[in-house]
Every structure is written in structure tokens, then in C-alpha cells.
Amino acid sequence: MTYTPVDNAVDSSSAARQGAADYPGLDDWRSLPIAQQPSWRDHPGYDAAIAELSMVPPLVFAGEVDILRDRLAAAAQGKAFLLQGGDCAETFDGATADKISARVKTILQMAVVLTYGASLPVIKMGRMAGQFAKPRSSNDETRAGQTLPAYRGDMVNGYDFTPESREHNPARMVRAYHTSASTLNLIRAFTQGGFADLRLVHHWNKGFTSNPAHSRYESLAREIDRAVRFMDACGADFEALKRVEFFASHEALLLDYERALTRIDSRTGRPYDTSGHFLWIGERTRDLDSAHVDFLSKVRNPIGVKLGPNTKPEDALALIDKLDPEREPGRLTFITRMGAQNIREKLPPLVERVTASGAQVLWVTDPMHGNTVTSPNGYKTRNFDDVMDEVRGFFEVHSSLGTFPGGLHVEMTGDDVAECLGGADPVDQEAFLEGYESVCDPRLNHMQSLEMAFLVAGALSRKD
Numbered sequence: 001m002t003y004t005p006v007d008n009a010v011d012s013s014s015a016a017r018q019g020a021a022d023y024p025g026l027d028d029w030r031s032l033p034i035a036q037q038p039s040w041r042d043h044p045g046y047d048a049a050i051a052e053l054s055m056v057p058p059l060v061f062a063g064e065v066d067i068l069r070d071r072l073a074a075a076a077q078g079k080a081f082l083l084q085g086g087d088c089a090e091t092f093d094g095a096t097a098d099k100i101s102a103r104v105k106t107i108l109q110m111a112v113v114l115t116y117g118a119s120l121p122v123i124k125m126g127r128m129a130g131q132f133a134k135p136r137s138s139n140d141e142t143r144a145g146q147t148l149p150a151y152r153g154d155m156v157n158g159y160d161f162t163p164e165s166r167e168h169n170p171a172r173m174v175r176a177y178h179t180s181a182s183t184l185n186l187i188r189a190f191t192q193g194g195f196a197d198l199r200l201v202h203h204w205n206k207g208f209t210s211n212p213a214h215s216r217y218e219s220l221a222r223e224i225d226r227a228v229r230f231m232d233a234c235g236a237d238f239e240a241l242k243r244v245e246f247f248a249s250h251e252a253l254l255l256d257y258e259r260a261l262t263r264i265d266s267r268t269g270r271p272y273d274t275s276g277h278f279l280w281i282g283e284r285t286r287d288l289d290s291a292h293v294d295f296l297s298k299v300r301n302p303i304g305v306k307l308g309p310n311t312k313p314e315d316a317l318a319l320i321d322k323l324d325p326e327r328e329p330g331r332l333t334f335i336t337r338m339g340a341q342n343i344r345e346k347l348p349p350l351v352e353r354v355t356a357s358g359a360q361v362l363w364v365t366d367p368m369h370g371n372t373v374t375s376p377n378g379y380k381t382r383n384f385d386d387v388m389d390e391v392r393g394f395f396e397v398h399s400s401l402g403t404f405p406g407g408l409h410v411e412m413t414g415d416d417v418a419e420c421l422g423g424a425d426p427v428d429q430e431a432f433l434e435g436y437e438s439v440c441d442p443r444l445n446h447m448q449s450l451e452m453a454f455l456v457a458g459a460l461s462r463k464d
């Protein structure tokens with residue numbers, strides 16, 4: 001990550017923590033309706049876990065969060081594009097150097113494709129270093145006549161189907177914090193330490209299997225290489241190409257965790273949730289009078305809200321009033337996840353009414369969550385064509401309304417998994433038997449992710 005120097009690290013002294021405890025309104029959420037929380041308040045380890053998280057150093061700094069808000073403000077004005085990607089659910093076991101580096105490389109590759117194709121700065125953001133908690137449709141899961149609590153992400157319980165593993169355990173929040181810290185440490189090393197140097201644009205493609213998107217990327221990398229060598233010969237300064245900014249984000253689902261990591265910034269005296277740079281509220285927890293909306297309205301981080309096909313324009317306007325009362329550019333992002341069938345009908349009234357209200361939110365498409373189906377052989381999957389169709393619909397709607405399609409939010413991995421159907425080197429349902437690894441929703445694999453980046457680059461440069 002490259003950030004302009006900050007001398008305003010969040011103050012994690014005990015005085016600052018006390019300040020966070022007393023900050024007006026920061027605990028109002030505790031008396032509001034709250035959905036999708038673990039049942040662990042009476043667990044013997046609960047108080048100790050909260051006490052520990054209240055003492056640990058912040059994962060991100062307030063100055064970085066402010067820089068991100070500026071970057072997102074540029075995107076809301078059509079001057080940058082947000083690329084946000086990563087697992088549906090990160091796991092503790094999956095936080096290995098190989099997997100993290102493959103995901104970061106894939107996001108960097110996608111960003112290069114987008115930047116080169118669209119001639120726009122791309123804000124790079126992982127669903128990483130904190131994406132450990134999941135809202136579920138059902139509280140329970142039944143297998144072979146046995147019913148146990150549903151898996152809710154490694155921050156809450158284990159994926160193994162045993163009563164011990166499925167118990168909600170607050171000590172997992174502390175492990176999630178440490179796993180986020182080591183993930184973020186590696187991301188910072190990769191993106192600052194030379195690995196993200198644009199002159200290594202070919203190198204990021206190494207180790208991935210050859211396929212149509214891989215070859216297309218190679219040709220683009222050759223073009224970039226040529227341009228870089230030309231600039232080198234002209235004596236250009238490549239300092240700016242050596243490092244990239246990379247931001248961390250996750251769904252702010254477990255308010256015990258988010259609240260415990262909230263600190264008062266010593267510069268401004270305002271609360272920042274230091275668990276990640278960007279936090280979003282999910283489709284299942286975005287009720288206006290809910291605990292989630294209230295808590296996130298009180299922290300200074302840029303906030304996203306998922307909007308599904310049942311969102312009414314009035315809901316979107318009320319969310320703006322609550323989460324962005326000052327109409328601050330970069331503060332609020334709407335991540336629409338309508339489904340390919342719905343987007344062309346459901347998105348226009350939202351965009352029209354929000355635009356007419358004068359609010360300047362950032363519009364991002366999540367083409368994954370409205371397109372989930374079950375394959376005939378029983379896997380939760382998505383058709384790559386549906387995902388692509390929702391992306392196309394998103395661009396069409398914004399193009400016809402004269403608004404800016406500002407970003408892409410995807411569940412993806414750098415690994416060669418088989419979880420979504422289709423793509424140029426098509427995945428079929430038989431491949432799921434060996435290649436399905438996700439513990440929650442199906443992700444685009446490395447090739448499908450690159451393919452999507454080429455499609456979006458084309459749409460952004462109005463060539464498609």
C-alpha cells in the first residue's frame with residue numbers, strides 16, 4: 001500500500017479507548033434490533049475476547065481511511081473506478097502466502113486490464129483481511145438427519161459438521177483479528193516491496209495455467225512493457241510505478257468485533273472502525289432502524305450498502321440521509337446486486353431518484369449475489385453468462401441515465417477453482433467434484449476474473 005505520509009496514527013492509548021467508550025451515540029446500536037448475530041453473549045470467553053480486542057493495535061490507520069475516502073470521491077465523480085474483490089468467506093486455514101499472493105496478483109492483473117483499457121485510475125480493494133463472518137438464510141443446517149447451527153464464517157464457528165465445531169465461540173474474533181493482521185502484513189509487503197511494480201506486469205501472470213484470458217493478458221502485458229521501455233528510454237521517473245495503494249474491506253456484520261476495534265482518531269477526535277479501510281452493510285442487515293445502520297452511521301470510514309432487487313427509491317434516500325447526512329463525496333457507496341433478470345428494470349428508478357436528490361453516491365455493481373443458483377448436482381453456483389449479463393446491464397443503465405458506473409464488486413480467487421459455471425474455458429458441474437473449495441458462495445476463478453476485467457474495460461472505454 002502506498003499512502004501519503006500520515007502523522008496521525010489512531011491513538012490506541014487507554015485514554016483514547018476511554019474516549020471511544022464515551023463517544024456520543026457510538027453505543028446506541030446496542031438497544032436497536034440486530035440481525036444475523038452469533039449467540040455468544042453468555043459464553044465464558046466473551047468478556048475476555050472483547051477486552052483483548054479493545055486493547056490491540058488498530059489494523060488500519062485513520063489517515064489511510066481518509067485517503068480512501070478521497071479516492072472514492074474521485075470515483076463518484078467519474079474520475080476513477082473501484083475494483084473490489086476476494087473470497088465470499090475468508091478462512092483461517094486459507095490465509096497462506098500462496099493463496100493471498102495469488103489473490104493479490106489477480107486483483108493487480110484485473111486492475112491493469114481496467115486501467116489500460118479504460119484510461120482511468122483504478123482503486124484496488126480486497127474483500128480481504130477481515131471477511132470472516134457470514135449472514136445466512138437459515139440458522140441451521142441438516143445433514144443425514146442431524147441438525148446443527150449453520151456455518152457463519154470462521155469468526156463465529158467452524159465449517160466441520162460437528163456440534164463442537166459449530167458452536168459459536170467468541171475467541172474466534174481474536175483469531176480473526178490476528179489472521180487479518182498477518183494477511184494485511186503480507187498485502188502491505190507485496191504492494192510496497194516491489195512485487196506490485198508495474199514493470200513486473202508479465203510476472204503476475206506466471207504460475208497461472210495458460211488459457212484464453214491468460215493469453216489475452218500476455219498480449220496486453222507486452223504492450224505495457226513496450227510503453228514502459230519507451231518511457232525508460234526517455235528518462236522517465238518510475239518511482240510511482242513501484243508501489244500501489246491497496247485497501248482492505250469486509251462486511252461489518254459482527255458488531256461486537258467492529259465496535260471493539262473502533263478507536264478515536266487523535267487528530268479529529270472522531271471514531272474510526274480500524275478493522276478495515278472500507279466496511280459495508282449487507283442486504284440482510286440494512287434496515288434503516290437497525291443496529292448495523294446506526295453503528296456505521298457513527299464511524300468515519302467510507303461505507304458501502306448492498307442494495308437488492310426489493311430496494312425502493314425511498315429506502316435508498318433514507319439510507320443516504322442516515323449514513324451521509326453531510327453529502328460528503330466518497331462517504332457512501334451503493335453496491336447493487338439485482339440479478340441479471342432484474343437490473344435493467346430495478347436499477348433505473350433508484351439511480352434516477354438518488355441523482356435527482358442531489359446526493360453523489362458511488363454506484364458499484366455486485367453481479368454475483370443476485371445470480372446464485374443450485375446446480376443439478378447440488379452445488380451453490382453462478383453462471384458466468386448471468387454474471388456478465390448483470391455487468392452489461394449495469395453499464396447500460398448508467399449509460400442511458402448519464403450517470404457513472406463507478407465500480408465492480410466480485411467474489412473471486414486467484415486459484416484455479418471450479419465454482420462458477422462457464423467462461424471461455426468452460427467450467428462444468430462435473431468439475432465441482434474436484435475443484436469446489438468455497439465454504440460459502442461460488443467465486444470466479446483466476447481466468448474468469450481476468451475475462452470479466454476485459455469485459456468491463458471494454459464497457460468503460462465504450463468499445464463493447
Ligand SMILES: O=C[C@H](O)[C@H](O)COP(=O)(O)O
Binds near residue numbers: 134135137
Ligand atoms: O455471501 C452471502 C451470504 O452469506 C450467502 O449468500 C448466504 O447464503 P445461504 O443462503 O447459503 O445462507
Ligand SMILES: C=C(OP(=O)(O)O)C(=O)O
Binds near residue numbers: 088251
Ligand atoms: C453476504 C453478501 O452479500 P449480500 O449482502 O449482498 O447478500 C456477500 O457479499 O457475501
Ligand SMILES: [Mn+2]
Binds near residue numbers: 089369440441
Ligand atoms: Mn457471498
